Amino acid sequence: MIALNYDKQIVFILFAIGSDGNLAPSADDIVRFDQELHQANERILQEILPEMGLPVDVPTKSQILAYMPQMPGNNPRLQIRSACTFFINTSNL
Numbered sequence: 070m071i072a073l074n075y076d077k078q079i080v081f082i083l084f085a086i087g088s089d090g091n092l093a094p095s096a097d098d099i100v101r102f103d104q105e106l107h108q109a110n111e112r113i114l115q116e117i118l119p120e121m122g123l124p125v126d127v128p129t130k131s132q133i134l135a136y137m138p139q140m141p142g143n144n145p146r147l148q149i150r151s152a153c154t155f156f157i158n159t160s161n162l
Contacts, residue, residue, distance in 0.1 A: 071096045074107040076131035086138060106134060113149050121153045132156060 073080055084094060084102045091098070114133065118125045123133075133152045140151035 071100055073100065073103040074111070075103060075134060076127060079131040079135045080106070082135060110134060110145060110149065113146050117149050117153060121157065123153060123156065
């Protein structure tokens, strides 16, 4: 069992999206990818989620990261903010 910063299934999905067809990642590959996600996004998540009234917990952060690649914006900060808006606007559907 590997310990990750974000929800394991979300990390797997994001890895699969960006893995160029790696169908057999090692635990080290997944842990490294999770660490890269954390380094690239955690500070921004910690800042933006509370600004938008969202909890700063693993499920919410993971879901925001799952939405992020499809969100408008030319940098991670804008994509995270857009993902938060999408999260809020779809939470009661």
